[in-house]
Amino acid sequence: MAGLFQNESHEKKHGLLTLNEAASAVGRPVTLIAEYLRRGRITPRDASGHRMFPFDSDRAYVRLKELERFIRLVERDIEKYQAEGLDADLGFFDVPERERTKHVHRLHPYLGKFIPQLVEHFLSRHFQPGQWVLDPFMGSGTTLIQAHELGLNAIGIDISEFNCKIAEVKTRRYSLDTVESDARAALRRLEAFAEQRPGGGSLFRGIDADFHTDSAYLNRWYSPRALQEILFYRSILGEYRHSDVLKMILSRSARSARLIPHYDLATPKEPVRQPYYCFKHKRTCQPTDECLKFLQRYTVDTVRRLREFDRLRTAAEIRVVHGDSRAVELPCLVDGVFSSPPYVGQIDYHEQHAYAYELFGIPRRDDLEIGPKSEGKSASAQEAYVDAIAGVVRNIRRFVRPGRPLFFVANDRLGLYPEIARRAGCRIEAIRQRAVSKRTERDKRPYSESIFQFAEKRLI
Ligand SMILES: C[S@@+](CC[C@H](N)C(=O)[O-])C[C@H]1O[C@@H](n2cnc3c(N)ncnc32)[C@H](O)[C@@H]1O
Incomplete structure (x- = not known):
């Protein structure tokens, strides 16, 4: 095992070790290291350091730092989660924040996202x-x-058109040099616009605005200066070839520039116009007065993330369909499903991006959203939820090749999934429970979720 490349100096070249070298470096059996790789706990790499897929233990390499960090976590964490009856393999406790939010996954915030490593697993x-x-x-x-x-x-x-736009911008193929020059050109014009104001900077406040909007939402949630910057940028972005990328940069910036406390970016209640105590930074913070600094930051960040993902691209196809999954028709058959449905009364998926719907005049379909927070968790909301998710499974099953799995990730604390499976004409073939260690912003409570594997019920 792993002996083939032992004489080559991969550790020096790419920070890589063969499995034998790794085993002696950390004082563990080589079979255990191979098992970690097989279970996806440590990334198996080829001789150039790229992720190896499919995994071949005879030719695999590992990064020593990644292995050492994982072993430290195994020593600290694994027993605790196993004792709670949760699948430690699916906790991904050892995955650092930058890997959870790697490349385009952090291109635009979104509440209710799952961890990429779970999907990959x-x-x-x-x-x-x-x-x-x-x-x-x-x-x-x-x-x-x-x-x-x-x-x-x-x-x-x-069903949310803005979510479709996020996914499209993340996954589309671009001429990235053009994206970068578009984004930088638009930013320079905004900087010039901000400069040319009398005195620039904070003198924006109180001056007669050049740009107006009738949107009550935009007028309520932004300072006059931030709103001027947002409206100016919006007025020019259509001139650029990659205006959708620019819209995403603007939307992300506009989200950060709202008059909201830093600790409540996802579910703000009232605009803050005075200094406030910030639970996130544990000090007094000022309400945000501008949007320019976010546009500067996210322009650079967006281009960097698109380039990072571009380096990992394969020839595979991606299609985004805007519609209600209870009724949609698909262009081809699929070999399986992996999905995290909304849950009952937890998140309003349109409302979380209200600023983007307002800014770009995108039509909303809240009425077709399944399990919205605004409908609560009452018995009738649960019944509607079960019916709707079962309706989705029945509809999409028509496009799934026979015998292929359908995975649904849900924190089913109300125990609704067995009934969903029954109404959809499926059986639950397997359930795995995973611990979720990190959630967004202030919500740090321990939390677990299930991965349900549905299979079609056969009439024999
Ligand atoms: C838990 S989120 C999925 C998050 C996703 N796994 C990710 O990592 O970003 C559930 C999604 O279901 C969508 N949704 C709700 N009702 C729908 C419907 N009737 N048809 C299609 N999508 C719907 C919501 O808009 C939301 O984006």
């Missing part, structure tokens, strides 16, 4: 390169992106 075990995977609750496109990295074709469906 299931896709790499249940699908082969060239097959098609479907996500009927695509959200910000995590399944599509991870499928693409693995060479799987993917289709994502979502």
